[in-house]
Every structure is written in C-alpha cells, then in structure tokens.
Amino acid sequence: MAELPRLLEGLDPEQREAVTAPRGPVCVLAGAGTGKTRTITHRIAHLVERGLVVPQQVLAVTFTARAAGEMRTRLRALGAGGVQAQTFHAAAFRQLRYFWPRVLDGSVWPLTDNKFRLVMQAAHRLGMSTEKESVRDVIAEIEWAKASLVGPEQYSKVTTQLGRPTPVVADQLSKAFEVYEQLKNEARVLDFDDLLLHTAAILEDHPEVSEEFRSRYRSFVVDEYQDVNPLQQRVLDAWLGGRDDLTVVGDANQTIYSFAGAAPKWLIGFPRRFPEATVVRLERDYRSTPQVVSLANEVIDAAQGRPAGTRLRLVGQRADGPKPDFAEYDDEPAEAEAVAHRIAALAQQGVALSEIAVLFRVNAQSEVYEKALSDADIPYQVRGGERFFARNEVRQAMVSLRGAAARDDLSGEDLPANVRAVLSELGLTTRPPEGGAARERWQSLSALVELAEELAATVPEAGLARYVAELDMRAEAQHPPTVEGVTLASLHSAKGLEWDAVFLVGVVDGTLPIQHADGNDAAVEEERRLLYVGVTRAREHLTLSWALSRSAGGRRHRKRSRFVHSLVPEGHPAALPAQTARRSGSSGKSKADKPTCRLCGNRLVNTKDIKLGRCAECPSDADQELLAKLRAWRSQRARELQVPAYVVFTDATLLAIAEQRPGDSAALTAIPGVGATKLERFGAEVFELVSGE
Known part of the structure; x- marks a missing residue:
C-alpha cells in the first residue's frame, strides 16, 4: 500500500475526503468529538502544500479568540503559518482600520469601552429604569436586533411577528435603541456589532474597496457555521462577492445560541445554495466512550422535526468505559453532597480535578455545589460567571438582610416570609421575569429564600440573625484561593470544552427545559440540544442527576426532565416513580434521622x-x-x-x-x-x- 502524504496520515476516510476536496464549496457536517478542527486545518494546509492557495490569501474565521488561537497554532505546525485565522469581529476590525480612511473622513472611530453608560443615558432620557439589570436587558436586546439586521424602526414590528418576549414594551425599547445609536454617533465611537455592519456596508457600497479586498482574500473557511447570525452571514457574503471558494464546518445539533440571533439554516441550506458543493459527514467520535456516545445519540434522536442536515449519528471510536449513571435525590443539598463524594472518589482513582466538571442550566444553581465542594475541601473554579456570593445582587441582599436583622423590625416568626419581605424591596417578585439579566437576578434572590426555607426546615426556631450568620459562614467558605480544581459551569459556557468526568445536575422540568421555553416547540428543542451539548462534553464518566425539592425538608414536587424519561435504563433505581422510591427507602432521610450534636444534642445543619x-x-x-x-x-x-x-x-x-x-x-x-x-x-x-x- 502506498504511503499516505504527510497531511493525510492519521485521518479517517471521511476526514481525508474533506481534506482533499477540490477548491470550491465544501460543507463538513461534523458531530461532537469528530475532529473538525484537525480536519479543517489539515484541509487548509493541504491546499497550501499543493500550491492551490497562497497562505496569505486564506481567511479562516471562528467565534472565539481561544478557537482562533488554537487554529493558528495548528496551522503553523502544519506549515501554513501565513493563514489569517481570526474571529469575525477581529477580522472585520482589521479591515475597517485599513479601508475606513479611504471612504470616510479620518481614521476609524474607536471601540466604545462603556456601552453600558450610553444605554443608561438613553434609558434615563426616555424615563426608563436605569437599574443595572434593566440596562443589561436593554443592551442584550439591542445586540440581538443588530445581529439580526433589525433597526430601531423595525424592532417593534419584528419582535411582535416573532412573538419574542421583550424586557420592556417593544415601542419603548425601539426608542431606547434609536437614542443609543444617536449618542454613540455623537461620541464618534463604535460598538462590537458596528464592526461587522460597517465592514459589510463598505464592501457593498464601494466597488473599488471590495475589488481590492477580493484580490487579497480568495479562499474562506468558517468554523462553527451553525452559530452564524444574519449580520455575520451578510459580512461573509460581502467577503465572497459571489465567489464560492468557501469551506464551512458545523453541527446543527449544537445550535444553542438562537436567543442571540444564531441560526443553523445557512449550514443546513448550504447544498441548496451551492449545488456543486462537496458535503462530508464526520460521525466517528474520538472524544467519548461508546457508552457516552450511545446516550448522546438517544438524546438527539428524540428531537422533533429534525431537518436532514442535522441527522448525524455518532459512532464511538474509543474503548468501552463505564455506563452513564442516573441519580435522583430528595433535595438539592443531598444531590450536591453526593456529587462532591463522587468527585472525591474519582480523584482517589486518579482522575485530575481539572478533568472534572459540574454543569448546570442556570448560574444560580452553582451555590449549592460551591458549598458542597467547599465542605469537602475540594478546590473548584466557576467558569463564565461569578461565584454565588460574589454576585452583585447577592451582596446587596446580604447588606439588606443584615440591616433588617440588626433592626429586628420584622413581625412574625416565619423566617422564609421575613427573608422574602426584605428581598421584595430589591425586586424579588412572586413570578419570575421572562428572561435576561432580570431573571438571573430573580433566580439569585429566589435561591436566598430557598436557603431560608432549608434552614427553617432543619432549625425551626432560627430567626433572621441566625440566617444571616449562616449566609456569612457560607460566603466565607466559598472563597477558597484560586487554584486548579473542579470546573463549575453553565451548559452554555461549557460549549467547546471537554472533561474526563461530567456531572449534569439539576435535570428537572422547569430548569431543563427552562420554564419559559414551555409552549414554544422551537425553544424546547433548543433546550434538548443544550442537554446534548452537555452529554458530549464527557470523555468517560457521565452522571445525570436531579432533586425532587430545592431545599432540605421541602416539598418534593419537582419532576425529572422530560428529556431523560427514555434514557434511564429499565429497573434502574432512578427509573422508579418518586413515591415508590420514597416507600422503598432508596433515598432520603426522615426528620427523625437528622444527625444531632454528640455534645449538646442540638440538630446539626452544616x-x-x-x-x-x-x-x-x-x-x-x-x-x-x-x-x-x-x-x-x-x-x-x-x-x-x-x-x-x-x-x-x-x-x-x-x-x-x-x-x-x-x-x-x-x-x-x-x-x-x-x-x-x-x-x-x-x-x-x-x-x-x-x-x-
């Protein structure tokens, strides 16, 4: 058998097909763990080595600076160091700095370092709330609108047509959007989305500029193509200018950012747009054991209305590993403690703590795991979010609760009711907001009420002062030195990462899928894809767990997620109905079984x-x-x-x-x-x- 060329060594047949495809439109449908980065970097290097492209004429774009840096490192190692590998925004900014003086007066406007201040000024001018969370929600909506190519004058009509929930009345938000744009232009600054908007406009409106650009860049590669939004696709179309020398790579099963405007339609529709395109499917999973791969396939196979471009079925290539486990607990503290014990056992078996992750749907879920790991002396780091007690709303709440405890001006002995009364002044409502920063704030404040319920269930005589002392103790315990340890992360922030062991926790209806997704089939299916992303982060050890109650001693009214019903093996303890499990004593303790101090006899909580x-x-x-x-x-x-x-x-x-x-x-x-x-x-x-x- 003839020896393979250097750049084809170690590639499987499908990867080799993608690498050796001729110049022109190529679509690589790459499942999780199938070696997509290896494939596209080898494709670029192969084209360069064969003299089909000049490195400096290739532009490869992806979505994070980390991914772009990894791509550049691999390309240098493969002999294609001159290729430009950047994020969409970095590439656009570079082009703006070069072309702006040619078509507009002066040098390119600088990026604003204080979008928040400008939006707050716009909100203040219109008499809208200038609270931090409200301003953050307006910013998120403006960013979605610009990414979706929706201007201020169209915003109200488009959101109504889409049925998109808005943090404030749509007409009011469109006015805030308009005033923000005016303030930004008066200050002669750009925001991140402007980099793409102005780049597209310059290339579309100035033929001499687009001609020069297209003579400079002749071949394009887009990674994570399922995550492009309308604005990024417009920029890509402007770059191409009707040409078809384009390689795209993506997995529609991992589309989890539609709330930010991302859509897989361009990936799925690529063969229709380019009928001569080479389409390659990568389905050999080199990341996870066959047991993890099998569960991932079960998760995504249950998806409703999957278009043809999403029907990848992974095939595990690694040796067998342990079966994924499932566990049901009476309450979240019990779930978190069990996870901490399992992590300690894995560490004892030789699994590095940096190779273990606890993944959850919303950041407010991290607190109970921060506490459990702290109590077990297991170091951890929170990725993509602040530790619970470092969050601004939690710090504000503790100041208010401490003041109320010192004044002792609350009537009644109902601790949770007293805590709720204090937090209502900070914005805690009976019903959660629709979404965004306001909902994250609500979830944090609600978690504080549930901690009060937990304390009241175990120490009935506890008052506000005892509760504040408990919070102070927890806050102190949850600020260990920053060391390499277990990763705590939301499912969204875990995208693109992988670990030897993954714990998917809090898998209950109302959390996964999130409550506000109910009633919207597309939103529920995105939640299913989020679970799929979580499952495919695990290389070997995978556990999915849920708790029937938020707090110890609380009412067990929760239900495991609808997504896991068919996943739990028949006969597994976690497959039993909750009441059966309670009767059989498979989990949980009665109040009489609660431990007491061996010296004074008081019930123990911590x-x-x-x-x-x-x-x-x-x-x-x-x-x-x-x-x-x-x-x-x-x-x-x-x-x-x-x-x-x-x-x-x-x-x-x-x-x-x-x-x-x-x-x-x-x-x-x-x-x-x-x-x-x-x-x-x-x-x-x-x-x-x-x-x-």
Missing part, C-alpha cells in the same frame, strides 16, 4: 458540623497529638499515592477522627467521608494511630 458530629459552637475535644500524627501520616500516604492530601482524608475528616477516636469499622465509617473503599484502604493504619500502637 455539612462540616455533621462530619465532626458536633455543632460549631461546642468546643473541640480533639486529641491534638493524635491529630498531628494523622496529618503527618496523611502527607506521607498522599506522596506515596501521588494525590493531593485531601484525597486521602479531608481536614474535617481528620479532625473528626481525632475527636471521636473510632476503635472499630462501624465507628470509623460512621464519620461522613469515610466509606467502604477508604475503610479497606486506610482503616488498619488509622486504627493503629488511634490506639497509639
């Missing part, structure tokens, strides 16, 4: 207190000499096992051992954090240290 077996107010009776020996032993064992020390035992577990001095297996495993695996692995050594032998 996870760390439960681990120690005493409340924080009671003095520690730890054997300090034993504690020092335990720490020295842990350090030695961690070095031997080449794992972080907390993987052996956390600080809280060591302190609990030093306090309780367990003498047998039952006593040791009664300490949370010491399961059967750790008993078998470390039990004998711990008993020797405790006994002093």
Whole structure:
C-alpha cells in the first residue's frame, strides 16, 4: 500500500475526503468529538502544500479568540503559518482600520469601552429604569436586533411577528435603541456589532474597496457555521462577492445560541445554495466512550422535526468505559453532597480535578455545589460567571438582610416570609421575569429564600440573625484561593470544552427545559440540544442527576426532565416513580434521622458540623497529638499515592477522627467521608494511630 502524504496520515476516510476536496464549496457536517478542527486545518494546509492557495490569501474565521488561537497554532505546525485565522469581529476590525480612511473622513472611530453608560443615558432620557439589570436587558436586546439586521424602526414590528418576549414594551425599547445609536454617533465611537455592519456596508457600497479586498482574500473557511447570525452571514457574503471558494464546518445539533440571533439554516441550506458543493459527514467520535456516545445519540434522536442536515449519528471510536449513571435525590443539598463524594472518589482513582466538571442550566444553581465542594475541601473554579456570593445582587441582599436583622423590625416568626419581605424591596417578585439579566437576578434572590426555607426546615426556631450568620459562614467558605480544581459551569459556557468526568445536575422540568421555553416547540428543542451539548462534553464518566425539592425538608414536587424519561435504563433505581422510591427507602432521610450534636444534642445543619458530629459552637475535644500524627501520616500516604492530601482524608475528616477516636469499622465509617473503599484502604493504619500502637 502506498504511503499516505504527510497531511493525510492519521485521518479517517471521511476526514481525508474533506481534506482533499477540490477548491470550491465544501460543507463538513461534523458531530461532537469528530475532529473538525484537525480536519479543517489539515484541509487548509493541504491546499497550501499543493500550491492551490497562497497562505496569505486564506481567511479562516471562528467565534472565539481561544478557537482562533488554537487554529493558528495548528496551522503553523502544519506549515501554513501565513493563514489569517481570526474571529469575525477581529477580522472585520482589521479591515475597517485599513479601508475606513479611504471612504470616510479620518481614521476609524474607536471601540466604545462603556456601552453600558450610553444605554443608561438613553434609558434615563426616555424615563426608563436605569437599574443595572434593566440596562443589561436593554443592551442584550439591542445586540440581538443588530445581529439580526433589525433597526430601531423595525424592532417593534419584528419582535411582535416573532412573538419574542421583550424586557420592556417593544415601542419603548425601539426608542431606547434609536437614542443609543444617536449618542454613540455623537461620541464618534463604535460598538462590537458596528464592526461587522460597517465592514459589510463598505464592501457593498464601494466597488473599488471590495475589488481590492477580493484580490487579497480568495479562499474562506468558517468554523462553527451553525452559530452564524444574519449580520455575520451578510459580512461573509460581502467577503465572497459571489465567489464560492468557501469551506464551512458545523453541527446543527449544537445550535444553542438562537436567543442571540444564531441560526443553523445557512449550514443546513448550504447544498441548496451551492449545488456543486462537496458535503462530508464526520460521525466517528474520538472524544467519548461508546457508552457516552450511545446516550448522546438517544438524546438527539428524540428531537422533533429534525431537518436532514442535522441527522448525524455518532459512532464511538474509543474503548468501552463505564455506563452513564442516573441519580435522583430528595433535595438539592443531598444531590450536591453526593456529587462532591463522587468527585472525591474519582480523584482517589486518579482522575485530575481539572478533568472534572459540574454543569448546570442556570448560574444560580452553582451555590449549592460551591458549598458542597467547599465542605469537602475540594478546590473548584466557576467558569463564565461569578461565584454565588460574589454576585452583585447577592451582596446587596446580604447588606439588606443584615440591616433588617440588626433592626429586628420584622413581625412574625416565619423566617422564609421575613427573608422574602426584605428581598421584595430589591425586586424579588412572586413570578419570575421572562428572561435576561432580570431573571438571573430573580433566580439569585429566589435561591436566598430557598436557603431560608432549608434552614427553617432543619432549625425551626432560627430567626433572621441566625440566617444571616449562616449566609456569612457560607460566603466565607466559598472563597477558597484560586487554584486548579473542579470546573463549575453553565451548559452554555461549557460549549467547546471537554472533561474526563461530567456531572449534569439539576435535570428537572422547569430548569431543563427552562420554564419559559414551555409552549414554544422551537425553544424546547433548543433546550434538548443544550442537554446534548452537555452529554458530549464527557470523555468517560457521565452522571445525570436531579432533586425532587430545592431545599432540605421541602416539598418534593419537582419532576425529572422530560428529556431523560427514555434514557434511564429499565429497573434502574432512578427509573422508579418518586413515591415508590420514597416507600422503598432508596433515598432520603426522615426528620427523625437528622444527625444531632454528640455534645449538646442540638440538630446539626452544616455539612462540616455533621462530619465532626458536633455543632460549631461546642468546643473541640480533639486529641491534638493524635491529630498531628494523622496529618503527618496523611502527607506521607498522599506522596506515596501521588494525590493531593485531601484525597486521602479531608481536614474535617481528620479532625473528626481525632475527636471521636473510632476503635472499630462501624465507628470509623460512621464519620461522613469515610466509606467502604477508604475503610479497606486506610482503616488498619488509622486504627493503629488511634490506639497509639
């Protein structure tokens, strides 16, 4: 067999077909994990190596600076370093700086560094709310309108036709849009979307400019083509100028940004637009185990009304791995604690914490996982959002709650009602807003009420002062130093990333699919694609879980997501109806089973207190000499096992051992954090240290 050319080595037949396709229109339908970046970079390098294109005449665009940087690095390694690989906006800005002085007076206007201030001025001039969240919602709508090629004068009519929810009355928002544009032009500045709008306009309206540009760039590549919006497609059409030397790569099954104007119609319709196009389907998944791939296929196969261009069916290429797991819990704290324990077990098995992710639908869900990981001494980082207690609305709420507790001016002993009364002054309403920043703020404030409900269920006599103290303790615990650890991220911010182990949490109706998607078939299907994106982030370990109640002791009224009904294997404990599971005792504890302090007898609420077996107010009776020996032993064992020390035992577990001095297996495993695996692995050594032998 003849030896393959260098740039075709290691490629599968479909990847080679895409790489060697002739110049002209090429559409690569690439499923998750199928090596699309490798394929398109090898295609570009192959065209350059064969002398079919000059590197400097190729423009490759994608959607993030990270992806563009990765593309440039790979192209340099393949001998095609002169290719321009940039984001849409970076490419447009570069072109504007060059062409602007030729067609307009002076140099290109600078990018505004304060869009928020301009929109706030517009809102103030019109008597609209200038609250931070309201302004952010107006900004998001203006960005959607510009990306969708909708001007201020068309906004009201178009949103009505589309049935698009608007944060304020559509006519009012269109006026704010108009005033914002006036203020921006008076200040002689551009916003991000203007880079694309002006680039398209210059190329469309000035033939001498477009002729020069098209002689400079002759071949185009677009990555993540399912995510283009009408404005980006207009720019691409202006770049092409009727030519067809275009390679596009995408996966309509991963279209999750339609709220920002993205649409897969150009990807799906590519063969109709270019009847001579080469169309290649990449379906061999090199990222995930066959078990994960099979579940991903089940998720997307259930989608309604899938057009032909979306019917990719992944085929796993890796060795077998563990089956995806499913778990149902009584409440979110129990779900989060179980996830933390499973993460500790994976770390003990050698999975790096940086290769583990907890993914959720909305950022407000992160708080309970931040707490559970903090209690378990597992480092983490929040991607694409602030930690819960660092959010502006949460900080404002804590100031108001602290003030109310100090004044003691609330009547009644109903803690959740008192908290709700305080937060209502900050904008907490009975019903959630439609969406956007206002809904994120509502979700954060609502989470604070649910924390009050959780505390009231476990400590009925707790008042506002006790609740504020609990919040302060949680806030302090959830600011660990920034270190490499478990990733907490929303499903949207996880796009394009992958981990060895993924926990998809909070998979309940009303969250996934999100409540405001109900009644809109297209919105529900986008939520299904979001779950598909989450599943395909996992290389080997995958767990989907949900909780029947938000807070401990709360009413178990939630239902697992409709998307997972057909996914849970028959006979799996999580497949049982909730009431059956409760009767069989498969999960949850009765209030009588709640742990109490071994010193004062009060009920324990905090996870760390439960681990120690005493409340924080009671003095520690730890054997300090034993504690020092335990720490020295842990350090030695961690070095031997080449794992972080907390993987052996956390600080809280060591302190609990030093306090309780367990003498047998039952006593040791009664300490949370010491399961059967750790008993078998470390039990004998711990008993020797405790006994002093």
